[in-house]
Amino acid sequence: MRFHTRKWVKPEDLNPNGSLFGGQLLAWIDEEAALYTIIQFENSKIVTKFISEINFMSSAAQGDIVELGIxxxxxxxxxxxxxxxxxxxxxxxxxxxxxxxxMVNLGSDGKPAPHGKTRIEFVKDRLIG
Structure with a gap:
């Protein structure tokens, strides 16, 4: 698993118990998945279709640095x-x-559209050099 993003847990990210609010963490994950997919599909028109069971295993406190891996x-x-x-x-x-x-790729009509990708691509490999 590759860890691409780090988030710093700030006071506005906390729940009433003083730990990281789960909804904030899920928003970070949804954004990370969207950005990853946009880069892979080379299309900014994507949507989240499904998120499976979420397993909270520990918490984070103010000042912690959270890494997100995809x-x-x-x-x-x-x-x-x-x-x-x-x-x-x-x-x-x-x-x-x-x-x-x-994550689902959308066409200009806003409906699911084939993306034509079959493997992970890195931006550096797309650049003509």
Missing amino acids: EVLKFGKTSLTLKCEARNKMTRETILTVDNIV
């Missing part, structure tokens, strides 16, 4: 299925896992 599980005709993990950057303790996030 792994591609499958390329579908119009979709990309991802796996995600959030962990504490300093301790490497897993905070949350999501086994399946399905």
Whole structure:
């Protein structure tokens, strides 16, 4: 799994118990999955179709640095299925896992459209050099 993004837990990210609000973490994960998919499909018109069971394993506190990791599980005709993990950057303790996030590519009409991708691509490999 590749960890692409780090988030710093700030006071506005906390719940009444003083730990990271789960909804904030899920928003970060949804954004990370969207950005990853946009880069893979080279199309900014994508949507989240499905997020499977979410397993909270530990919490994070103010000042912690949370890393978000993404792994591609499958390329579908119009979709990309991802796996995600959030962990504490300093301790490497897993905070949350999501086994399946399905992102869908949209055409100009706003409906699912084939993306034509079959494997992970890196931006550096697309550049003519």
